[in-house]
Amino acid sequence: MTDDDRVFKALADPTRRYLLDRLFVRDGRTLTELESELAMTRFGVMKHLRVLEAAGLVVSRRSGREKRHFLNPVPIRLIHDRWIGKYRERHASALATLKSQLEERT
Amino acid sequence: MTTATEKSVTQVYRVFIKAKPQAIWDAITQPEWAEKYGYGCRVEYDLRPGGAYRALASQPMKEHGAPEVIIVGEVVESDPPRKLVQTWHPIWDPQEAAEAVTRLTWEITEEQGVCKLTVTHDVTGAPWVAAMVAGEMKDAGGGWSWVLSDLKTLLETGKALGMC
Numbered sequence: 001m002t003d004d005d006r007v008f009k010a011l012a013d014p015t016r017r018y019l020l021d022r023l024f025v026r027d028g029r030t031l032t033e034l035e036s037e038l039a040m041t042r043f044g045v046m047k048h049l050r051v052l053e054a055a056g057l058v059v060s061r062r063s064g065r066e067k068r069h070f071l072n073p074v075p076i077r078l079i080h081d082r083w084i085g086k087y088r089e090r091h092a093s094a095l096a097t098l099k100s101q102l103e104e105r106t
Numbered sequence: 107m108t109t110a111t112e113k114s115v116t117q118v119y120r121v122f123i124k125a126k127p128q129a130i131w132d133a134i135t136q137p138e139w140a141e142k143y144g145y146g147c148r149v150e151y152d153l154r155p156g157g158a159y160r161a162l163a164s165q166p167m168k169e170h171g172a173p174e175v176i177i178v179g180e181v182v183e184s185d186p187p188r189k190l191v192q193t194w195h196p197i198w199d200p201q202e203a204a205e206a207v208t209r210l211t212w213e214i215t216e217e218q219g220v221c222k223l224t225v226t227h228d229v230t231g232a233p234w235v236a237a238m239v240a241g242e243m244k245d246a247g248g249g250w251s252w253v254l255s256d257l258k259t260l261l262e263t264g265k266a267l268g269m270c
Contacts, residue, residue, distance in 0.1 A: 003122065028116055059118045059224065070118035073241075077251035078121075078258070 003056070004082070007075045010055035015040070016048050020057060023071035030066050115230040117240060121254040123221050125261040127214045130221055131187030133257055134212055137162075143260045144253035147176065151192075157181040159192050172198050182209070189213050194227070196235060206231030223257075225250055 001009075010016055015038065022037055023029060035045045049069060052058040056075045060067050123130060133139040137148040146164040151157065161177035168174075176198040183191040190212040196202040209228040214221055227250065229236035234243075241249030248255075259265065 027118075056120060056122070059120050061118065061226075070116070072118060072120045073251040074119050074121045074254050077248065077255045081252075081255050081259070 003075070004079060006055040007057065007079060010051050010057055013048070013051075016052055019045075019048060019052065020071055023058070023069060027070050028061075028068040030068055034069065115228065115236075117227045117229060117236065117250070119225040119227075119250045119254055121223050121258050123223055123258045123261050124219070125221055127187040127216055127221055129261055130214050130223055130257075131190075133261060134190065135186075143256040145247055151181065153181055153184040153186065153190075155181060155183060157184075159194075163198070167198075179207075179210075187214055196238070199234075202232070202234045202238070205233070205235055208232050208235055223254065225254065 011020075018038070019034060022034060031042065031045060031049070034049070035042050038045055049058060049060075053060060056072055059070045059072045061070065062068075133143070135149065135151045135153065137150060140147060140149040140161075141164065146166075147161045148164075150160045150162070152159070157180065159177075159179035159181060160175050163172040163174060163176045167176065177194060177196045179193040179195055181190070181192050183189060192210050192212075193207050194210040195207045208230075211224075211226040211228075213224045213226070215224075216222075227239055229239065237243045238246050239249045241247065241251060
């Protein structure tokens with residue numbers, strides 16, 4: 001599996017995207033903190049965090065007795081630079097604007 | 107105390123680069139390398155504890171009225187090519203200059219021919235700096251994730267992506 005594959009696979013799951021969103025709001029959370037926001041077992045959250053770590057989207061750091069989780073945005077940036085940059089950001093943003101305009105009308 | 111909306115005081119960035127630790131170390135600390143990626147600023151490091159660090163404005167920055175020196179700091183720990191700890195204080199903008207001095211740690215570890223570069227930025231007491239380096243500030247570039255993405259591209263392909 002390539003690095004990009006791991007990132008896309010990690011992002012393909014709504015629970016993992018939710019975990020990333022939680023870390024975006026406040027970084028450096030412990031497993032216990034993250035677990036409290038999900039209707040899921042501790043083991044389930046750990047499993048998702050492992051997939052995110054393997055993809056490089058989460059970096060964990062020990063601080064004392066705690067393990068804190070940080071959102072690492074670099075893999076997403078790399079995909080942005082590799083894919084969006086290649087296919088012209090301009091076109092993508094024009095389409096995104098069009099989409100939001102059309103959706104506003106409905 | 108942290109609230110739900112408050113930005114974390116530490117930001118962590120990690121990138122895997124197919125290069126030797128020394129090449130990554132040089133790209134961080136040598137002026138002729140540093141100007142080739144990211145914001146394109148030449149850097150000056152006196153690589154010993156207490157030594158000075160300065161980042162100099164690029165030509166486009168000067169054209170926009172930036173002073174000669176835009177970031178200052180001090181080397182705290184230098185263990186080439188593995189670990190560099192320094193302070194990092196942007197001074198070109200009064201808002202950021204008035205904030206607390208931040209602390210930056212660069213760590214390079216080699217794993218099976220690939221290097222892991224981890225940048226830990228302690229931005230306690232510096233919310234404007236925090237927003238800037240997170241790439242959240244309009245017209246201030248993409249922050250660390252953009253710089254590190256560009257550094258990876260430069261070291262792996264010999265060519266940077268250029269300004270974002």
